[in-house]
Amino acid sequence: MSEAGAVPVLACNALAKTYVSGPLTVPVLSGVDLAVRGGERIAIVGKSGSGKSTLLHLLGGLDVPSSGSVKLHGRDLSTMDEAERGRARAMNRWASSTSSTTCCPSSPRSRTWPCRC
Numbered sequence: 001m002s003e004a005g006a007v008p009v010l011a012c013n014a015l016a017k018t019y020v021s022g023p024l025t026v027p028v029l030s031g032v033d034l035a036v037r038g039g040e041r042i043a044i045v046g047k048s049g050s051g052k053s054t055l056l057h058l059l060g061g062l063d064v065p066s067s068g069s070v071k072l073h074g075r076d077l078s079t080m081d082e083a084e085r086g087r088a089r090a091m092n093r094w095a096s097s098t099s100s101t102t103c104c105p106s107s108p109r110s111r112t113w114p115c116r117c
Helices: 052-059 082-091
Strands: 010-021 024-036 067-072
Touching: 010 052, 024 052
Parallel strands: none
Antiparallel strands: 010 024, 010 067
16 A cells, blocks of 8 residues: 555544533534644644644543544544553553643653553
């Protein structure tokens, strides 16, 4: 299979997240599409309150989208239980600058903040 046709390591399709609190509905993300192939590095940037942390939580399987899907190596994260998602984060050494999404066995932070991987 050519690299251009390879299954992305991480992908999301029509990803959306809405928070509801009583009568208040706050759409945070809407229609996010992303494909990250092996060897690629990405940066998620935006102004404060634009949904960066929410997106990272969804991509890392730490939160559940309101709609859309997140796939890791072609497998939908919604089909994995919490332990499987934790192992997937550990195996892929996912880490981010958001402390709550840091889950990396080689990270110095993992020595003081054990993750559930």
